[in-house]
Amino acid sequence: MNKMIFYSAVLILYAFQSTSSKERSIRFSGYDxxxxxxxxxxxxxxxxxxxxxxxxxxxxxxxxxxxxxxxTGNWLSAELTTKQxxxxxxxxxxxxxxIDKFDKNLVLGLFNYSGNDxxxxxxxxxxxxxxxxxxxxxxxxxxxxxxxRNYSYTKEFSIPGxxxxxxxxxxxxxxxxxxxxGTGPGKQSxxxxxxxxxxxxxxxxxxxxxxxxxxxxxxxxxxxGKTKEVIIRSFTFKGK
Numbered sequence: 001m002n003k004m005i006f007y008s009a010v011l012i013l014y015a016f017q018s019t020s021s022k023e024r025s026i027r028f029s030g031y032d033x034x035x036x037x038x039x040x041x042x043x044x045x046x047x048x049x050x051x052x053x054x055x056x057x058x059x060x061x062x063x064x065x066x067x068x069x070x071x072t073g074n075w076l077s078a079e080l081t082t083k084q085x086x087x088x089x090x091x092x093x094x095x096x097x098x099i100d101k102f103d104k105n106l107v108l109g110l111f112n113y114s115g116n117d118x119x120x121x122x123x124x125x126x127x128x129x130x131x132x133x134x135x136x137x138x139x140x141x142x143x144x145x146x147x148x149r150n151y152s153y154t155k156e157f158s159i160p161g162x163x164x165x166x167x168x169x170x171x172x173x174x175x176x177x178x179x180x181x182g183t184g185p186g187k188q189s190x191x192x193x194x195x196x197x198x199x200x201x202x203x204x205x206x207x208x209x210x211x212x213x214x215x216x217x218x219x220x221x222x223x224x225g226k227t228k229e230v231i232i233r234s235f236t237f238k239g240k
Contacts, residue, residue: 024051026080028062029235036079036213044107045077045219053078053214061096062232064214066106066222075221079213086112087207089239093124093166097230100136100158103222104128107215108230110166112208118150119143120204122175124166130217139168139177141196141203148202153177153194163233164191171240173200210235 023034036049053065053076064078093110102108107127114120121142128134135154142150159181165188169176175196182188196203214230222228 025083026054026056028056028060028080028232031210031235032083033080034083036081041219044109044213045215045217047077047215047219048074049079049213049215050076052076054080061234062212063229064108064212064232065227065229066214066216067227068221068225075216075219077213077215079211079215081212082210085207085209086237087239088170088172089237090169091122091167091210092234092236093212094233094235095164095166095230096162096233098162099126099164099230102126102128102136103224103228104130104132104134105217105220105222106228107213107217109211109213109215112210114204114206114208119145120206120208122168122170122204124168124177124179127217130220137179137192139192139194139196141175141198143202144204144206145201148199151196151198151202153196155192157191159191169240170203172205173197173203175203210237 023037026033026035035051035054037051038049041048055063057063066077068075099108107125109125111121111123119142123140125138126136127138128136135156137155137157139153140150161181163183165180167178178193179191180188181191212232
């Protein structure tokens with residue numbers, strides 16, 4: 001398990017290099033987002049991030065795709081970030097997809113992040129970090145400052161359907177994570193919940209943008225070599 005935590009620590013670093021291509025803006029769930037586009041491999045992963053892997057359908061749902069570029073042979077991943085920053089409150093991502101059955105190399109990240117590597121970040125990640133034996137649900141709180149360390153919780157889960165709600169509720173001295181299976185109130189069952197309560201300096205106090213990404217662990221393609229897709233039906237935020 002320590003190895004999994006190490007991977008999470010290393011791979012969440014974001015080095016936006018000068019070789020990034022022009023990024024486009026999209027409107028999703030009432031917010032403006034920038035879609036990441038890179039000409040070279042970048043963290044996390046590293047991966048090639050391409051705006052062809054992000055699109056909105058006629059219902060307003062966000063599609064994230066991992067696919068192989070037939071021209072270059074490179075595998076392409078997806079990421080987008082809100083232009084707006086958010087503070088304390090309730091964050092919810094409505095997800096459609098068999099995320100419990102992800103290939104060991106797939107990572108779905110739902111989080112906020114300040115850009116300060118190794119600090120100021122609250123993560124929900126669906127990933128096995130390249131090892132089928134690792135749990136597939138990961139909650140992580142990255143500290144506000146040294147010498148505090150990251151807080152991490154993991155759990156193995158499976159669900160009968162394809163709809164989940166992934167949530168975190170952030171206050172100045174706690175973060176409550178919750179994952180639910182189902183389509184809405186009265187039809188949902190609990191997958192997991194966990195609360196991080198630590199000294200205030202270990203929990204970020206900064207307003208941060210929200211990130212959504214879908215990428216490949218260590219840049220390794222899916223075992224079956226096929227295109228992968230996940231749908232984010234909505235993102236909501238309610239300030240505290």
